[in-house]
Each structure stands twice: as structure tokens, then as C-alpha cells.
Amino acid sequence: MELLPVHTPQDFDPFGLLKPLAAALAGEGPAVAPYAAADQSFDGALPNDDVAAVISTSGSTGTPKQTMLSIDALAASAMGTAFALRAEGQWLLALPVHYVAGFQVLVRSLFAGTRPTALATTSGFTPEAFTHAAAEMTDRVRFTSLVPTQLHRLLADPSSETLRLLRRFDRILLGGAAMGPALRAVARSHDLKIVETYGMSETCGGCVYDGTPLDGVTLHSEDGRLRIGGAVLAEGYLGDPELTAEKFVFNSGRRWFMTDDAGDLASDGTVTVHGRLDDVIITGALKVSAAKVSDVIQSLPGVDQALVLGVPSQEWGTAVAAAVLGDVDIEIIRQAVHVELGAHAVPKTIVTLDAFPVLPGGKPDRRAIRALLERAR
Known part of the structure; x- marks a missing residue:
């Protein structure tokens, strides 16, 4: 199985990924590996022909890991999102495509048969660039995916046009970090349709929406530590079989990903995430x-x-x-x-x-x- 690394600097046209990604998802081309660092290398062999993409983790607390995502896992994630949102539509890409949340905008668009819109990022994320890109959307059903920092910037001193276009989205997925009560209250005061998501590269992005796992996703809490099972799980880490064996484990006949997050499950199956396990400070x-x-x-x-x-x-x-x-x-x-x-x-x-x-x-x-x-x- 071949791998197609695709350098995605800030001025990269994300639509350049659509054709090779479509081929990879159809099993007719090499797996794609979007990356940001010009000197990034990809060491190790892909385990099988089912891998469609290699996405690096964010590296927010350590060295990024190269996560292998299969055709079936990406399809399960896209389908689960469509079921959870009860629609497919046009997406606005506001996140880098070398991170899973941005990459999934392209994946969902391909499965939905819609063409995404992307904001210009040469000057970084700005409310002006977001508003301009949102104004170019044409489909009746519209979605976007943001992180809390971006939403905070959009709502810090919003223009009437920015607010109008934000309200026009059928759903705004928000993930990558906790939203916080203040930002949640501001978003509600503007009648924005926010869906708070939880997930990571190892689960093809968000796999829990507003506390409810996507269709086919199962979560357990083991000694307070969340583990995730289901078709959305990655194949493991490229070139690191030891870490793959440590984090992706078999239990009760099912494969699980062991997260580093603490959380609880209610009797109705909903999930409350309390943060990272290492967020406990001993002072x-x-x-x-x-x-x-x-x-x-x-x-x-x-x-x-x-x-x-x-x-x-x-x-x-x-x-x-x-x-x-x-x-x-x-x-x-x-x-x-x-x-x-x-x-x-x-x-x-x-x-x-x-x-x-x-x-x-x-x-x-x-x-x-x-x-x-x-x-x-």
C-alpha cells in the first residue's frame, strides 16, 4: 500500500486534496497524508490496503503521533455524523486539513456529494475571513466545524453580518477543547445551533455529540478512564507497533481505544468528559x-x-x-x-x-x- 504525503502550508488550496482523497476512499489510490511541517517524515509501512489516510495528532501535550485511518472508519464517522445531524449538506472548512477536524470536513463532503467552501487562511483565522467564506455558501443545509478559540473570536465583537451568517448554519460543531460556560451562554444568547463534540484523531474526530455517542460508537469508563469502541477506531500508529498495542486493546471480544481522559457514563448512555487524567494536580x-x-x-x-x-x-x-x-x-x-x-x-x-x-x-x-x-x- 502506497502513501501520498501532501504538504499543506498556510497558503495551501485544500481542494487539491479532494481528488486524491476520493481515490483513497474508493480504494483506487494511495493513502493520503496531509502534513504541515516541511521536514515531517512518515516512517513505517501501512498494515493493509484499507488505510485511506494518515493524520497526525495535535501534539498539544507531547510529540504528534501519525494515526492510520481506514476507509471503513472514515465512512462510519461520516455516516454517524449525518445520522446525528439528521442531514447532509455543504460544509465550511475553517480548520487546517492536516488535523482531523478539518480533514473530516473534506471526507464528509465527499460522502455527501457536496463541494465545501474554505476560508482564506494566509493571515490566520479572522472573523472577516470567516464571514466572507460563509457568505459564499450556496446550499440550503450548511455546517461548519470550529474550536472554542475561533468561536470566541467570532463572538467577541461581532458584526451584524457575522451573526446573521452564524445563525444561518444548521449546526456548528465545536470540539478540540471544552467550551466553557461563558462562551456557551454567549452562543445561546445569539441563538447559534452549537453541537459540542468529543473525540480525537484515533476516533476519526468527534465521536460523541452533545454527550451522545454516534451510532455504532460505545464508551465505557474503567476506573474513571474513558475507553472507546466502534467502527470509527483508527488502525493504530504508523511505525509504532508498541504504542499501538498499548493504546488499542482487545477486551471482551471487542477492540477499544484507551483515552487519556476522565469521564462518567449515565444510565441512558450519555457521556460526561471531565478532562484529561493528568489534569489532576498534586500540590x-x-x-x-x-x-x-x-x-x-x-x-x-x-x-x-x-x-x-x-x-x-x-x-x-x-x-x-x-x-x-x-x-x-x-x-x-x-x-x-x-x-x-x-x-x-x-x-x-x-x-x-x-x-x-x-x-x-x-x-x-x-x-x-x-x-x-x-x-x-
């Missing part, structure tokens, strides 16, 4: 949930987003630290966390920012933000 021998601290901060008036991390501390071993977007007094943050979670959960360092450093896919760059917090101690 002064006490455990603090970074997700819970973030939730408290994001519930405060004036806060748009918050990211809570642990940073090295001589006194505490690891200290709680928070990066915050918005206009809020730092002492109000400390008081709120103290009241809700106790003194040990209060961030020792709080930095207010105009915007988070982000990865090319739009996710907050946790390593860059951690470095900012460490310098601010």
Missing part, C-alpha cells in the same frame, strides 16, 4: 482537579476562557496556576476558587491574557501557556 500532597478550577473561574462574570495547569514549585512541589482570558479582578478569582474548592485549589499564579497561544489547529498550546505561567511565578 502540597493534596489533589486538585484542574478542570474543576477552570469551571469555577469560567463561571465568573467577565471571564471568557481559563486554562489551569500545574507548574513546578519549590514550596509545593507543583503549584496550581491559571491563564485567563477576560476582564476580571485576580482577587475575585482567588476568592471564588477558595469558596468553591478550598484553599489548596486556589491558583498561586494567575496570568490574564488577550488571547491564548494556539496550535495550528486552533487548540490552546498547553506547553506555551505553561511556559508563560512558569515565567510569571
